[in-house]
Amino acid sequence: MTNERLGRVRAAMAAQGMQVLVLMPDANLQYLSGLTFHRGKRLTLLLIPVDERTPTFVIPALEEHRAAATSRLAANYFPWHDADGPTQALQAAVAAAIGDGPQQIGVEFTALRVMELRALEAALLAVTTVDAMPLLSDVRMVKDADELAAMERAVAIIETALGEGIAQIRAGMSERQLARIIADGILAAGGAGEAFETMIASGPNGASPHHNNSDRGFVAGDLITIDCGAIYNGYLSDITRTVALGEPTEEARRIYELVRAANAAGIAAVKPFVSGETIDRAARNVIEAGGYGAYFVHRTGHGLGIEAHELPNIVMGSTQPLAIGTTFTVEPGIYVPSIGGVRIEDNVVITEDGVRVLTSFPRELLVIETT
Amino acid sequence: MTNERLGRVRAAMAAQGMQVLVLMPDANLQYLSGLTFHRGKRLTLLLIPVDERTPTFVIPALEEHRAAATSRLAANYFPWHDADGPTQALQAAVAAAIGDGPQQIGVEFTALRVMELRALEAALLAVTTVDAMPLLSDVRMVKDADELAAMERAVAIIETALGEGIAQIRAGMSERQLARIIADGILAAGGAGEAFETMIASGPNGASPHHNNSDRGFVAGDLITIDCGAIYNGYLSDITRTVALGEPTEEARRIYELVRAANAAGIAAVKPFVSGETIDRAARNVIEAGGYGAYFVHRTGHGLGIEAHELPNIVMGSTQPLAIGTTFTVEPGIYVPSIGGVRIEDNVVITEDGVRVLTSFPRELLVIETT
Numbered sequence: 001m002t003n004e005r006l007g008r009v010r011a012a013m014a015a016q017g018m019q020v021l022v023l024m025p026d027a028n029l030q031y032l033s034g035l036t037f038h039r040g041k042r043l044t045l046l047l048i049p050v051d052e053r054t055p056t057f058v059i060p061a062l063e064e065h066r067a068a069a070t071s072r073l074a075a076n077y078f079p080w081h082d083a084d085g086p087t088q089a090l091q092a093a094v095a096a097a098i099g100d101g102p103q104q105i106g107v108e109f110t111a112l113r114v115m116e117l118r119a120l121e122a123a124l125l126a127v128t129t130v131d132a133m134p135l136l137s138d139v140r141m142v143k144d145a146d147e148l149a150a151m152e153r154a155v156a157i158i159e160t161a162l163g164e165g166i167a168q169i170r171a172g173m174s175e176r177q178l179a180r181i182i183a184d185g186i187l188a189a190g191g192a193g194e195a196f197e198t199m200i201a202s203g204p205n206g207a208s209p210h211h212n213n214s215d216r217g218f219v220a221g222d223l224i225t226i227d228c229g230a231i232y233n234g235y236l237s238d239i240t241r242t243v244a245l246g247e248p249t250e251e252a253r254r255i256y257e258l259v260r261a262a263n264a265a266g267i268a269a270v271k272p273f274v275s276g277e278t279i280d281r282a283a284r285n286v287i288e289a290g291g292y293g294a295y296f297v298h299r300t301g302h303g304l305g306i307e308a309h310e311l312p313n314i315v316m317g318s319t320q321p322l323a324i325g326t327t328f329t330v331e332p333g334i335y336v337p338s339i340g341g342v343r344i345e346d347n348v349v350i351t352e353d354g355v356r357v358l359t360s361f362p363r364e365l366l367v368i369e370t371t
Numbered sequence: 372m373t374n375e376r377l378g379r380v381r382a383a384m385a386a387q388g389m390q391v392l393v394l395m396p397d398a399n400l401q402y403l404s405g406l407t408f409h410r411g412k413r414l415t416l417l418l419i420p421v422d423e424r425t426p427t428f429v430i431p432a433l434e435e436h437r438a439a440a441t442s443r444l445a446a447n448y449f450p451w452h453d454a455d456g457p458t459q460a461l462q463a464a465v466a467a468a469i470g471d472g473p474q475q476i477g478v479e480f481t482a483l484r485v486m487e488l489r490a491l492e493a494a495l496l497a498v499t500t501v502d503a504m505p506l507l508s509d510v511r512m513v514k515d516a517d518e519l520a521a522m523e524r525a526v527a528i529i530e531t532a533l534g535e536g537i538a539q540i541r542a543g544m545s546e547r548q549l550a551r552i553i554a555d556g557i558l559a560a561g562g563a564g565e566a567f568e569t570m571i572a573s574g575p576n577g578a579s580p581h582h583n584n585s586d587r588g589f590v591a592g593d594l595i596t597i598d599c600g601a602i603y604n605g606y607l608s609d610i611t612r613t614v615a616l617g618e619p620t621e622e623a624r625r626i627y628e629l630v631r632a633a634n635a636a637g638i639a640a641v642k643p644f645v646s647g648e649t650i651d652r653a654a655r656n657v658i659e660a661g662g663y664g665a666y667f668v669h670r671t672g673h674g675l676g677i678e679a680h681e682l683p684n685i686v687m688g689s690t691q692p693l694a695i696g697t698t699f700t701v702e703p704g705i706y707v708p709s710i711g712g713v714r715i716e717d718n719v720v721i722t723e724d725g726v727r728v729l730t731s732f733p734r735e736l737l738v739i740e741t742t
């Protein structure tokens with residue numbers, strides 16, 4: 001699997017003439033190696049030549065054993081000790097993995113820091129840099145079998161925790177309390193933690209798509225929107241359900257069914273080589289036709305994997321055809337100041353046949369008894 | 372207060388001939404402005420000229436209102452919209468705050484990314500950079516009255532949460548459960564969250580100073596080390612206490628009293644213009660004299676403030692005289708594979724008279740009944 005990932009990165013490098021890629025500890029390094037590091041002040045870099053030369057780590061000596069023992073990537077290691085500093089190790093790594101050849105390297109413009117850049121400049125004569133983020137984001141959109149297995153497990157974990165959390169909802173419980181129950185449930189179900197801070201938006205607070213949890217206690221008549229996700233083996237799930245505490249108003253029910261239909265329409269539009277724009281249009285049409293277009297104030301979805309927000313964007317203007325294996329969320333919502341909000345979010349992967357929905361939590365409106 | 376902080380930064384810039392400092396969203400920007408931002412992909416910079424020209428923000432238009440309304444720093448704002456990109460706003464900000472003058476700028480080598488650097492290079496002809504981190508770390512070591520007030524509140528919050536957590540310890544409770552109780556207690560006591568992930572190391576797990584919480588249940592005879600901290604208004608506390616579940620062995624008691632005496636000796640050594648090395652020596656001498664020197668495997672302490680690990684280091688080789696107002700931890704420990712570990716950590720500030728200990732949680736060994 002790892003060699004397949006390396007192969008895909010190298011193919012993308014070759015296609016745009018990038019001869020060397022240099023990664024620092026971040027999502028892309030995790031993608032290729034499975035390794036995570038504290039984002040510290042000790043130089044840690046992975047040098048990847050486009051040709052068959054072995055990828056090469058420059059790494060604090062303290063980290064070498066753990067990295068070599070657990071990395072998914074066959075690599076050479078050039079460790080360095082605090083007493084010596086990283087200069088010699090980096091020079092040796094450059095000689096082994098790059099040589100005197102290319103002076104243009106691909107780096108992550110939104111990750112690599114001046115610290116790393118200056119070290120590279122000192123080790124490579126007259127280096128120039130090109131942003132490797134677009135290339136890497138494109139590669140990471142399409143998931144392999146291991147990645148999908150981890151995401152499916154992350155989905156199973158969050159659905160367990162979500163079910164347990166919903167079962168405990170009662171009048172008087174606060175948004176923060178419910179968020180904590182779900183966070184506990186993620187750990188209890190075998191997750192490594194929350195994919196992001198669980199969001200609970202109740203009653204009028206639901207009118208904001210990105211509410212900050214409060215101490216507001218639930219009251220009868222609330223719609224309660226729960227947006228949560230789990231991490232398993234470095235991969236994320238991201239699900240939203242909205243439930244009602246006590247009988248909802250007629251308009252709340254109408255909004256709920258509209259969002260549910262939009263979610264279904266968005267998912268139904270997913271197939272090989274569809275664009276994000278087309279999926280967004282399919283979901284948005286339903287809500288616009290129902291008269292609530294002005295209250296669907298965000299994109300229909302986003303890519304999901306190692307990070308909670310990856311490519312592709314499921315939104316107008318996103319015209320790139322999406323390949324088989326691409327994973328993303330479908331999460332239409334309606335937010336009305338006087339009423340609150342409804343969002344229904346699922347995780348999907350494009351398959352040869354069309355789409356596989358990774359999330360299976362019920363989508364019918366659950367009305368929780370208030371007595 | 373803010374102007375005082377800005378004045379101290381400018382004085383440090385002048386002392387080393389730095390004419391312009393450029394900060395991105397990170398701890399130093401928070402220090403000067405009170406503002407925190409998501410570390411995203413939209414260019415956000417603060418330009419600070421050493422002279423009397425007004426500090427100048429280049430900022431996404433979406434963020435301008437919040438920043439201007441809540442910043443502690445009087446500044447000019449050059450907002451930019453997604454449709455336009457940041458180039459023109461940055462050029463206008465450079466013209467206003469820097470002009471054609473200096474081509475050397477101070478930046479944070481362990482924060483600023485290639486994205487920001489390339490934008491600055493495009494806006495400033497032939498720019499060179501110098502690392503501003505040492506200068507900023509030095510300034511931030513010494514806390515003003517507002518910072519100390521926030522740290523004291525963060526201490527009060529964590530001491531409340533720690534006390535509530537300890538009161539619930541019983542045989543069979545797991546490390547993760549206790550960590551969660553303390554995390555909940557921090558929120559309940561008015562904290563913004565954990566300063567870092569609460570660490571619970573019980574029984575044999577205590578032999579590692581940096582244990583990862585497990586599902587291990589406490590058993591009679593355990594020493595339980597609890598390392599936790601709270602955030603209040605952007606500032607942190609960081610306290611460790613070790614308790615015993617059931618009567619500890621004679622050796623465990625001896626180790627405990629040695630660590631307690633080392634903690635007291637370290638604190639007693641704190642006074643204006645002492646070095647970190649001297650404080651470390653004072654604490655370490657006690658443990659070495661007791662025969663456990665080989666089991667005190669880490670530095671005696673570290674600076675504390677906006678970040679959990681700031682300067683100064685309280686360790687051999689740290690010879691800089693520490694000024695009045697410097698805040699740090701004193702946290703000697705002993706870690707013995709067959710027994711477990713003991714650490715006692717307090718937070719202190721250097722005063723004219725010597726030292727003020729911010730933490731007041733009891734240091735006597737608490738033995739929790741097992742029945």
